[in-house]
Amino acid sequence: MLYIWYLSILLSVLSLAIMLLLIVRRVLHERWGTAGADQRRLLLTALIAFTENRDREALKAALLAVPARVAIDAGFEFISLLRGEEHDELLSAFNECGLPALVGIQLEKGNGAERIHAAEMLAALRSENAVEGLLSALDRDRSREVRIAVAIALCDVDALPPLVITLRKIGAAGQRSRRLIELFRRFPPKRFDELEDYAGRQDAVPFVRAAAIDALARGGSFQFGEFFACAAGDPSAEVAAAALRALGLTGHANAPAILVKAMENEGWDVRASAADAAGRLGLSELAAPLAQLMGDEAWTVRYAAANALRSFGQPGEQVLRGIAASEVSRRQRTASLILAEGPAA
Amino acid sequence: MFDWSQEIVLGASILSWFIIGAGLAQTAVYLLQLIIAAYALSKRPPVARSALLWHRYGDVAPPIALLVPAYNEEVNVVESVHSMLALEYPNFEVIVVNDGSKDQTLQRLIEGFKLVKFHRPYEEALTHKPIRGLYSSPITERLFVVDKENGGKADAQNAGVNVCRAPLFCVIDGDSILEPDALMRAAQPFIDDPERTIAVGGTIRIANGSRIEGGRVREVRLPHRLLPLLQVVEYLRAFLMARLAWSRINTLMLVSGAFGLFRRAEVVAVGGFTSGSMGEDLDLVIKLHRHMMDSKRRYSIQFIPEPVCWTEAPESLRVLARQRTRWQRGSLECFFRYRSMLFNPRYGRVGFLGFGHILIVDVLGPISEVLGYVLIPAFWLLGILSTEYLLAFTSLVFTYGVCVSVCSLVLEEAELKRFPRARDLAVLTAVAVIENFGYRQLNNFWRVKGWWQFLRADQSWGEMTRTGLTGPKK
Numbered sequence: 001m002l003y004i005w006y007l008s009i010l011l012s013v014l015s016l017a018i019m020l021l022l023i024v025r026r027v028l029h030e031r032w033g034t035a036g037a038d039q040r041r042l043l044l045t046a047l048i049a050f051t052e053n054r055d056r057e058a059l060k061a062a063l064l065a066v067p068a069r070v071a072i073d074a075g076f077e078f079i080s081l082l083r084g085e086e087h088d089e090l091l092s093a094f095n096e097c098g099l100p101a102l103v104g105i106q107l108e109k110g111n112g113a114e115r116i117h118a119a120e121m122l123a124a125l126r127s128e129n130a131v132e133g134l135l136s137a138l139d140r141d142r143s144r145e146v147r148i149a150v151a152i153a154l155c156d157v158d159a160l161p162p163l164v165i166t167l168r169k170i171g172a173a174g175q176r177s178r179r180l181i182e183l184f185r186r187f188p189p190k191r192f193d194e195l196e197d198y199a200g201r202q203d204a205v206p207f208v209r210a211a212a213i214d215a216l217a218r219g220g221s222f223q224f225g226e227f228f229a230c231a232a233g234d235p236s237a238e239v240a241a242a243a244l245r246a247l248g249l250t251g252h253a254n255a256p257a258i259l260v261k262a263m264e265n266e267g268w269d270v271r272a273s274a275a276d277a278a279g280r281l282g283l284s285e286l287a288a289p290l291a292q293l294m295g296d297e298a299w300t301v302r303y304a305a306a307n308a309l310r311s312f313g314q315p316g317e318q319v320l321r322g323i324a325a326s327e328v329s330r331r332q333r334t335a336s337l338i339l340a341e342g343p344a345a
Numbered sequence: 346m347f348d349w350s351q352e353i354v355l356g357a358s359i360l361s362w363f364i365i366g367a368g369l370a371q372t373a374v375y376l377l378q379l380i381i382a383a384y385a386l387s388k389r390p391p392v393a394r395s396a397l398l399w400h401r402y403g404d405v406a407p408p409i410a411l412l413v414p415a416y417n418e419e420v421n422v423v424e425s426v427h428s429m430l431a432l433e434y435p436n437f438e439v440i441v442v443n444d445g446s447k448d449q450t451l452q453r454l455i456e457g458f459k460l461v462k463f464h465r466p467y468e469e470a471l472t473h474k475p476i477r478g479l480y481s482s483p484i485t486e487r488l489f490v491v492d493k494e495n496g497g498k499a500d501a502q503n504a505g506v507n508v509c510r511a512p513l514f515c516v517i518d519g520d521s522i523l524e525p526d527a528l529m530r531a532a533q534p535f536i537d538d539p540e541r542t543i544a545v546g547g548t549i550r551i552a553n554g555s556r557i558e559g560g561r562v563r564e565v566r567l568p569h570r571l572l573p574l575l576q577v578v579e580y581l582r583a584f585l586m587a588r589l590a591w592s593r594i595n596t597l598m599l600v601s602g603a604f605g606l607f608r609r610a611e612v613v614a615v616g617g618f619t620s621g622s623m624g625e626d627l628d629l630v631i632k633l634h635r636h637m638m639d640s641k642r643r644y645s646i647q648f649i650p651e652p653v654c655w656t657e658a659p660e661s662l663r664v665l666a667r668q669r670t671r672w673q674r675g676s677l678e679c680f681f682r683y684r685s686m687l688f689n690p691r692y693g694r695v696g697f698l699g700f701g702h703i704l705i706v707d708v709l710g711p712i713s714e715v716l717g718y719v720l721i722p723a724f725w726l727l728g729i730l731s732t733e734y735l736l737a738f739t740s741l742v743f744t745y746g747v748c749v750s751v752c753s754l755v756l757e758e759a760e761l762k763r764f765p766r767a768r769d770l771a772v773l774t775a776v777a778v779i780e781n782f783g784y785r786q787l788n789n790f791w792r793v794k795g796w797w798q799f800l801r802a803d804q805s806w807g808e809m810t811r812t813g814l815t816g817p818k819k
Contacts, residue, residue, distance in 0.1 A: 001733035004369070008740035008748065015751040019774050022758045026767040077396070111390040117397060145537060149401075178405040178536045185404065207540065299468035306466075337466035343481070344462035 039066040040074050047078045050093075051086055059093050068102045075099065076121045091126055100127030107137055107150075115141065116149040123153035131159045138166070144174035148183065155186045163194040167208065175205045184215035192216060196227055199239070209234075210242035217246030225252045232258050237267030244270065248277030256283050263289050268298035275301060279308030287312065287319050294323065294331040302330065306338035357729045361721060365734065367713035368741035370705045375749045378590035379756070385593040386585075386760040391651045395433060395526030398533075406532050407539070408436040409606070410509030414501035415441055415519040419448040423457035425519055428560025430487055434528040438487045441519070442505045445474070445495025454490050458482040465489065467510075471503040471617035479508065498602070499618035499625040506609060506617055515606045516626075522552065522562060522655040523604070530652035531606045534645070541645045543611045543633060546592075546600035547652030548584045550763075551577050553660065562655050567769050572665060573658040575784045578777045580658075582753040585650055585761075591699065592648035598634075598699045600646065602626035604654035611636065611644075624675020631683050634695045650761060666791050673795025676707040711792035714742060718786060743781050750777035 046062030049055070063071045075094055082090060094100070100122060107118035119137065122130040130153075137150045138161070147170050154160040167175060174180075187195055198204055199212035213231060216224050229252045231243035244262055247255055255277070262274035275293055278286045286308075293305035309316035323335035392398055411429055415422055422441070429439045443451045454460055460480035474496035482488045493504050502516055513535060517523060527547060534542045554568035568574045591597045600607070602625060612618075615632040618625045630646060637644040659665040680703050686692045687700040721738040724730040754770070754777055757763065764770055 001731075001737045005733075005736040005740045005744075008744035011748040012744045012751070015748045015755060016774070016778075018755050019751050019758070019770070022755060023767055023770045023774070026758065026762075026770055030767055080400070112388070113390045113392050116401075117392075120397075120401070176538050176540050178407070178539050179402075181405050299470070303466060303468075334466070337464070340464040341466055342464060344464055 036067075036070060039070045042066065043071060043074050044078065047075070047090070050090065051082070054086075054089060056089065056093050056096075059090075060097055063093065063097045063099070068099065071097070072099055072103055072106075072121060076124055079124050094125055095127050100125045100130055104130065104133040107133055112143050112146060115143070115146045119146065119149040119153040123156040126157060131157060134159070135161070138169050144171050144177070145179075147171070148174055148177055148179045152179070152183050152186060155183055155188075158188065160191075163191075163198050167198075172205075175208050178211075180208060181211045181214065184211050185218060187215060187219070189219065192219070192224075196224060199231065200227065206236040206238040209236070210238045213239065213242040213246050217242075217249045222250050225250045228252065229254060229258055232262055237265070237270050240265065241267065241269045241273040244273035244277045248273070248280035251281055255281055256286055259283065259286060260289050263293055268296070268301050271296060272298070272301045272304040275304035275308045279304070279311040282312060284312045284315050287316060291319055291323060291331070294334045295329065302334045303338070306334050310338055354729050357720075357724045360716075361724060361730055361734050361738075364713045364717040364721060365737050365741065367705065367709050368717065368738065371710050372741055372745045372749075374702060374705055375586070375745070378586050379749065379752050381590035381593050382586045383756055385589050386650070386756060389649075391761060392530075395529060398526060398529045399433065399435075402529060402533065402536050403435050405536055406435050406529065407513055407535055408438075408511040409434065409528055409532065410505070410511040410514040410609075411437055411439045411528075412502055412505035412509065412514050412516050413439065413441045413519050414444055414498050414505070414516075415446065415450050416444045416495070416498075416501070417446045417448045417450060418519045419446070419450045419453050421520060422450050423453050424560045425522070426454065426458070426488065428522060429517075430485055431525065431560075432523060432528050433525045434532070436511075437528060438489060438509070438511065440489045440491060440505045440509055442491045442493060442501040444493060444497070444501035451490070451492050455480065458484055458488055458490075460490055463489070465508065467508045469507060470613045471507050473500045473503040473507070473620070476504060476508075497620060499622055500620045502602075502625070503617040503620065506612060509609065512609055513606055514609055514612075516602055516604070517654060518603045518656065520657060521549075521603055522557070522560060524653040524655070525561070527604070527652040527654060528606075531604075531649065534647045534649065535606070535608075538645065541643055542647065543608045543637065543644050544600050544630065544646045545606040546588060546597070546648045547604045547606075547654055548650050549580060549601055549603050550653050550655050551580060551658040552655035553658050555655070557655075565763070565765050567764075567772055568658070568660075570660055572660055572662065574772070574776050575780045576658040576665075578750055578754070578773060578780055581757055581773075582750055584648070585756050586749070586753045588648040589650060591702070592646070594694060594698070595645055596694045596699045596702075597646045597648055598630055598695070598703065599627045600630050600648070603656055604652070607633075622675065623671055623678050627675060627679045628682070631679055631686070634699070635683065635686060635692065638692050638695065653763075662787075666794070669788060669791040670795035670798055673707070673711070673792040674799045676703060677796065677799045680704070680708055707792075711789045712796065714786075714789045715793045717742065718789075742785070746781035746785055747778050750780060753777075 043062055043066050046059055050059040079087065079090055103118050103121045103125065106114050107122065110118060119134060122134060134150050134154050138147055138154065141147050141150065151160060151166050151170060160166055184195060195212040195216050199209045228243045228246040228250060232240055232247060234240045234243065240262065247258065259274045259278050263271050265271055271293060275290060278290060290305045290309050294302050296302050306320065309320050320335045320339055323331050324339055326332050426439060426441060441454060460482050463479050463481035465479050474494040476491055476493045478492045480490040489508065491504055491508055493501065506514060515528065531545050531547050534545050551568065551573055552562055553573040554566045555562050556564035556566065567577065588597060605626065611633055615636045619628045622628045633646065659668055686696045687704065689696040717738050721730065721735060725735040751774060754773055758770060
């Protein structure tokens with residue numbers, strides 16, 4: 001029994017000793033912290049002065065006069081505020097001071113949060129040597145969040161490996177992250193065919209395929225309309241819904257037939273996306289199937305169908321009024337609610 | 346003649362073993378939590394600046410509805426809503442649910458935001474007391490107010506869930522203050538793993554003593570009074586140690602009702618918050634675990650320490666006692682309602698670890714400890730127990746407590762550093778020691794009282810008298 005007592009005393013004393021050390025560390029940090037804030041202020045003053053006088057040497061002297069971490073952090077935030085010539089000149093000054101090399105070390109040796117930030121900074125600094133470090137991190141980093149951040153950075157510096165290889169390196173677990181949407185949205189148009197190829201792969205993760213379709217719809221032109229039309233019939237509800245949303249943005253000659261078919265799909269999100277696309281494209285000839293859809297079991301589908309009808313203007317509203325005046329049913333209730341939506345009279 | 350003394354000694358020894366065994370189990374759970382929490386924090390260092398988060402996640406952050414049940418909140422409601430509308434998140438709406446307030450809460454909102462009655466179609470997925478009207482504001486399209494008949498907090502939250510359209514919703518108390526970047530930080534697991542993440546809890550911190558202006562905590566300070574100061578350490582232990590540890594092994598049983606982010610579809614699937622429940626937040630999370638495991642879906646319920654919601658802690662013993670007895674009743678209610686999950690292999694780690702934790706810490710813990718306060722010294726004085734037993738019990742209720750509380754503070758300072766001054770740390774270290782000598786015992790007494798009320802089926806909520814974060818209020 002006594003060992004319980006002795007162990008408790010030992011653990012308590014140990015924890016108090018550690019806490020005491022941390023308090024001492026904090027006291028020291030408080031002193032250094034003031035100095036750090038002063039250095040940051042001085043550097044920001046120099047950066048602002050640079051935007052006025054473009055004196056690169058003075059700026060370099062200011063950058064080298066403060067600790068590298070302060071220069072990197074303050075510099076990154078400042079760079080993101082600038083554009084054009086000023087931006088490029090500032091990058092040159094940072095590169096000449098060797099700051100990207102220090103960020104590269106952070107990418108290798110920092111903790112998870114620091115490595116993600118380092119990848120972002122390397123992309124912003126656009127150093128020639130950054131690509132090598134980023135590619136190495138994409139290969140080796142143990143955190144999927146870091147690998148995704150690195151892929152985004154590589155995309156920004158136009159050095160992303162082929163998409164299939166990139167996704168393999170990111171790993172299966174990383175292929176559920178919404179950050180991939182960000183990656184795909186940054187794809188340059190010249191590489192859209194890779195997104196199209198990947199989105200069409202039946203063996204790929206549906207979430208990733210849907211993200212690729214969304215990116216193509218947002219950034220691409222009408223050239224992918226045919227692809228979206230095919231993907232709208234995909235067995236994966238997630239992919240089909242994304243393709244329908246894309247069709248709603250780009251349109252397609254055969255859109256009415258595709259949407260009518262999709263409105264009978266088993267997946268509620270496919271039916272809702274089809275209704276939404278019909279509304280976006282103003283396909284008033286689909287009023288009848290939309291009216292049917294207002295009796296759907298899923299509220300989201302009913303609401304999307306009713307909204308689509310409303311978006312047709314006068315003809316759609318007439319249909320809604322007709323349904324609202326009919327016998328009490330799910331369709332009637334939905335129509336009444338949609339017609340009443342807005343400020344009360 | 347039969348010698349009773351031996352029987353008494355045997356009985357006392359068995360009872361002492363039970364008390365010390367329960368204490369040992371509780372201490373072992375705490376130490377295990379500390380180790381797991383330290384590992385979790387080391388694996389997931391926090392992002393320091395919120396500007397970075399916006400830069401990183403701003404474009405892919407999912408829409409969120411902020412649900413704010415309000416009951417008799419006339420004093421602070423307008424300022425609270427203003428501060429919520431000013432949160433740094435790209436896509437969110439604030440839905441205030443006036444739960445049949447008897448004061449001027451609705452009128453204050455109507456005047457403050459020039460509200461007009463509004464028809465908004467919504468899915469009647471969850472049941473709740475009738476809604477009297479919906480209001481929108483011409484000043485901001487982010488704000489909606491639901492005016493409904495009184496039905497309690499869970500009922501109001503269910504009404505909010507029905508009305509909201511976002512795939513995620515965040516519950517927050519009307520008198521709490523969210524840090525401006527709290528939503529962005531809390532949404533991170535939903536961005537990193539949107540398929541599996543179904544709920545995320547953030548940290549609740551005590552705002553008593555801090556400087557608050559315009560619905561924001563402008564300067565973090567420690568409370569001036571001892572009672573809230575003791576609760577600061579208590580909250581640190583609860584959030585940074587217990588929740589972080591269980592979250593790491595996906596066994597988190599509680600996402601606080603004062604600040605939690607949930608995926609709407611799953612909450613609707615389990616029938617929403619249980620109306621009339623004493624621990625509606627614990628109840629919901631248990632239901633979510635059960636639903637996901639029954640349907641054999643992979644999921645995660647996480648706690649992340651960085652997003653912060655500030656709340657006001659009770660400053661009087663009377664109010665604190667009410668709060669703690671209510672919490673105890675809530676735990677017991679949920680434990681017995683879902684008792685079939687306890688040690689049930691079908692529910693894996695949740696059945697064994699999650700429910701095992703509730704059994705040891707909430708169900709048996711207070712009873713065995715309070716029994717120990719009385720019986721162990723008595724047995725020792727009567728010469729039935731040796732000094733070794735007394736020391737073992739003393740270490741379990743005092744010295745291990747010091748170690749656990751101080752270690753929570755060590756974790757906070759080593760990884761998060763959210764207390765601004767070294768002096769604060771020194772004060773909190775002292776508090777972490779002294780809370781084990783009196784406050785802990787008082788808390789256990791309240792929890793036993795909660796047990797008694799539970800057995801008597803006392804369902805009274807009790808009035809939470811507050812002095813107000815920004816001004817006097819009741």
